[in-house]
Amino acid sequence: MKISKILSYVVLGVGILGGLLWYVMSSSISTLMDENGVSEARELPLDIAESTVTPLYSLTLVIFVITIIATLIAIFSTLAKNPAGLKNTAIGIVAFLVILAIGYVFATGVETPLKDGEVLSASGSKWVGTGLYAFYFLAAIAVGLMFLSGIRKLIGK
Numbered sequence: 001m002k003i004s005k006i007l008s009y010v011v012l013g014v015g016i017l018g019g020l021l022w023y024v025m026s027s028s029i030s031t032l033m034d035e036n037g038v039s040e041a042r043e044l045p046l047d048i049a050e051s052t053v054t055p056l057y058s059l060t061l062v063i064f065v066i067t068i069i070a071t072l073i074a075i076f077s078t079l080a081k082n083p084a085g086l087k088n089t090a091i092g093i094v095a096f097l098v099i100l101a102i103g104y105v106f107a108t109g110v111e112t113p114l115k116d117g118e119v120l121s122a123s124g125s126k127w128v129g130t131g132l133y134a135f136y137f138l139a140a141i142a143v144g145l146m147f148l149s150g151i152r153k154l155i156g157k
Contacts, residue, residue: 003074004077010066014066018060065138100134
């Protein structure tokens, strides 16, 4: 059996386990909220919420790390088998970094007060703007390429 197929099954199993843990954690929090007579989870006393959520949260982090490691193994094993794909991967990474750089140039950073009374720094604000601009650029590129593909199909090329 190929390693990629094994890793696919591992990722599927981890996804199912993650869904089960999410269900257990959310039902535990709902039960705690009912027992303590609160309507929102943030109103729970910290010591009560922490005792229920921390073990599940830690397990979720472990599963998340395992999933990332399995994904990276699959990616690098595929790249090792196909060195020509390495060039295309590098081109994609560089293109993404260029789009991030363009987003960073367009973004402005302004100190912003948050709802909880804290202040988002100008640098943090600039990085949020960078992410938004990069998202907009990538969305525009995707829509443009889908439009171009549709036109090419209509023309018959």
